[in-house]
Amino acid sequence: MARYHIETYGCTSNRGESRAIESALRDAGHYRVEEPEEADVAIMNTCTVVEKTERNMLRRAKELEEETADLIITGCMALAQGEEFHEEDVDAQILHWDDVPSAVTNGECPTPGPGTEPVLDGVVGILPIARGCMSNCSYCITKFATGRVDSPPVEENVEKARALVHAGAKEIRITGQDTGVYGWDKGDRKLPELLDRICSEIEGDFRVRLGMANPGGIHGIHEELVEVFDRHDKLYNFIHLPVQSGSDTVLEAMRRQHRVDKFVEIVETFDETLDYWTLSTDFIVGFPTETEADHEQSMALFREVRPEKVNVTRFSKRPGTDAADMKGLGGTVKKERSKEMSELKMDIVAEAYESMIGETHRVMVVREGTGDSVKCRDEAYRQIIVQNASEHGIEPGDFLDVEVTSHQTVYAFGKPV
Ligand code: SF4
Structure with a gap:
């Protein structure tokens, strides 16, 4: 908070x-x-x-x-x-x-509202599938407010998704603090089943975006999960898997429930199965115990997995957390490391968008943008802006093919074909 x-x-x-x-x-x-x-x-x-x-x-x-x-x-x-x-x-x-x-958010998971009721915002339907997590990260204040994961049955969430689609949702956003642990409290992780059922049982033209899932919750179901991604065009080929550090020592001090090799294993499985997908991840820079060598390991991991979307967060203390009692790093060190990582991020993300120029992608118009433009998402949830929307008669909720013509580091421009 x-x-x-x-x-x-x-x-x-x-x-x-x-x-x-x-x-x-x-x-x-x-x-x-x-x-x-x-x-x-x-x-x-x-x-x-x-x-x-x-x-x-x-x-x-x-x-x-x-x-x-x-x-x-x-x-x-x-x-x-x-x-x-x-x-x-x-x-x-x-x-x-x-x-x-x-x-x-300082590397913490998103906190859904007090309940898990869906919300329709334009053509976007937000579906919180569960509240709470299975972790105890040492820097996190969110967990005090939300507690352990409490998962409603799959059937209930499928019906909520169906209601959103009937109400006009063209994009269903599956949210939760940690979507990967959905069902864990009831004895079995159910995310692959939930996504499979939403995509196969609900009729209509819509897409589904999976929200943040920690590597610790996904590892072990990642092979089943990637098969669901491979099977359904309705599912954006996008996964947000916050690794937070490339150093196992730092991950241990953060009390994350994964190690670097587990994260890499998930990424490799997605790479082997999907031709075109987006890896989104988060790094916390300047955690109190992070040494220069730890930071170098994060930079090396970043270069190795080359995520197309990255959140780099400079560590700051949250009151009442264990990490708040640790002796912190100086502001200058945190700034320098954050700057170094942000520059790398710009290079890697820009490279991903640059490689799309000349390609044609199927997009869904999510909302209006600035001026007469619209913001669209392609099959891998990459953002493509189409300008002069009214001239083309394009509005939120439409599906169309666009050719990518140029890019601006974290998004591309395209024209309808
Ligand atoms: S997974 Fe960690 S960061 Fe996320 S809510 Fe739980 S304790 Fe906080």
């Missing part, structure tokens, strides 16, 4: 992006404070219309960097001219709007 401060500049579209960020943070149990000095993290949603605005953005970023523990910069200027912040020596994470909520 973090305290965040958010500042939004520019047009109504940018304000819409900030509202989406705030809604995701509220759902994850975080709360807003008005003063940057009171916040664990400040979010600056930038605009870049005229040169004067840019100068103001740079100046304000500098001030916020000094006033808060962590700064995240997003928005148009961050995405188009992110290097200017680095040139001005602003120490901040530069992120796409969609990546801000997970960066704020």
Whole structure:
């Protein structure tokens, strides 16, 4: 549970992006404070219309960097001219709007709302399949609020998914703190069965996105799970598997329930079975016990598995957790390691999007974007922006084929074919 401060500049579209960020943070149990000095993290949603605005953005970023523990910069200027912040020596994470909520969570799992009732948001149906987890991570405050996993029967979740599709959902987002442990409390992990049944028993044109699953919960069912992915086109070929560190020593201090080799084994199984898929993972940088050698192991793992989507979080203490009592690393060390990893991230993620140029992908339009654009997701949940949407008569919920024409590090641009 973090305290965040958010500042939004520019047009109504940018304000819409900030509202989406705030809604995701509220759902994850975080709360807003008005003063940057009171916040664990400040979010600056930038605009870049005229040169004067840019100068103001740079100046304000500098001030916020000094006033808060962590700064995240997003928005148009961050995405188009992110290097200017680095040139001005602003120490901040530069992120796409969609990546801000997970960066704020400090490596903890998302917290669904108080119940597990589904929500329909536009054409996106959010289906929390269970609440709670089976872990006791030493840095996590979320677990105090949510406790051990409590899994409703598969049948109940299938019926909730069916109701969402009947209500107009075109994308079902399977969420939970740790979707991989769904069913564990009832004696058997049931995620493959649940996904299989949703995709095979519910009629209609829709897609399913699996939310965060810790490697410890997935390992052991990963072969069965990848077969379900391979069998169903309705399932986005996307898995969010937060590894957090490339060092087993750090994973032990974090009390994660996996080791590096288990994570790699899952990734290799997906690589061997699926031709086109997205690996999303998270790294916490600067955990109190992390040595330079541990950090190098994380960088090596990053280069080895080359994830197409990554959240890099600089460790910060959460009150009441065991990690809060550990002697922390200095801010400079954390900043340097985070910067090194974020630069690697930009290279690797950009490479993934670059390789898509010229390809044609089947996408689903998820929502409206800035101006006359729409945001779409392809078979592997990669983001493709289509511009001049009204000219093409495209709106949220549509399925279409697009050719990828260019990219911007964490998303691509495409045109209908
Ligand atoms: S898996 Fe770990 S980080 Fe996630 S909620 Fe449980 S204890 Fe927290």
